[in-house]
Amino acid sequence: MSDRPYVIDQLISAKSIAARIETLAREIETHYAGVDKLVVAGLLRGSFIFIADLVRELKLNIEVDFIEASSYGNAMVSSREVRIVKDLSGEIAGRHVLVVEDLVDSGFTLSHVIALLQARAPATLRTIALLDKPARREVDFRADWIGFEIPDEFVVGYGIDYAQKNRNLDHIGKVRFTD
Ligand SMILES: O=P(O)(O)OC[C@H]1O[C@H](OP(=O)(O)OP(=O)(O)O)[C@H](O)[C@@H]1O
Numbered sequence: 312m313s314d315r316p317y318v319i320d321q322l323i324s325a326k327s328i329a330a331r332i333e334t335l336a337r338e339i340e341t342h343y344a345g346v347d348k349l350v351v352a353g354l355l356r357g358s359f360i361f362i363a364d365l366v367r368e369l370k371l372n373i374e375v376d377f378i379e380a381s382s383y384g385n386a387m388v389s390s391r392e393v394r395i396v397k398d399l400s401g402e403i404a405g406r407h408v409l410v411v412e413d414l415v416d417s418g419f420t421l422s423h424v425i426a427l428l429q430a431r432a433p434a435t436l437r438t439i440a441l442l443d444k445p446a447r448r449e450v451d452f453r454a455d456w457i458g459f460e461i462p463d464e465f466v467v468g469y470g471i472d473y474a475q476k477n478r479n480l481d482h483i484g485k486v487r488f489t490d
């Protein structure tokens with residue numbers, strides 16, 4: 312698959328992402344006003360740029376943790392088997408947890424991770440996803456905060472890869488095959 316020639320067309324600019332994150336950060340600050348500490352847990356690898364930008368906008372007392380899940384490998388469709396590659400480093404029982412994800416597509420990844428974390432009895436557990444592709448949903452799942460709803464396109468950039476490439480683009484693009 313990944314040896315097919317392709318180009319990347321811009322879908323969401325770096326400026327639009329930054330503006331949207333500012334708005335989301337204010338909503339999250341309002342939601343957690345009065346909470347003394349929040350665990351912000353990023354889902355690796357795709358969310359690494361989003362979480363870095365989001366936490367720098369949040370004027371809250373936070374801790375950062377990561378969990379790594381993978382279900383796509385180098386493919387463009389979900390294997391439907393979500394592998395936990397790395398667990399959170401810290402305990403979350405009784406704590407307020409916000410899970411940060413780059414993209415909800417079929418919904419398998421985030422719903423699996425949320426079920427796993429919910430079983431650890433956090434005080435609250437919420438989710439934020441930069442991108443939502445509702446047309447592709449296979450399990451009933453909606454993040455609590457969403458950056459952008461996008462059409463059914465295979466996207467890359469701003470942390471998101473195609474066969475491990477393009478994560479370093481500063482914007483979101485869509486893959487267009489040229490063969
Ligand atoms: O809603 P879903 O259909 O489950 O798809 C979304 C997930 O797929 C991608 O992760 P991937 O498994 O490719 O791993 P990565 O984050 O390490 O790139 C993306 O980062 C989301 O985590």
Ligand SMILES: Nc1nc2[nH]cnc2c(=O)[nH]1
Binds near residue numbers: 416465466471473
């Ligand atoms: N790179 C990439 N990975 C995904 N995983 C689920 N949907 C997508 C997508 O649109 N792009």
Ligand SMILES: [Mg+2]
Binds near residue numbers: 354355357358
């Ligand atoms: Mg991911």
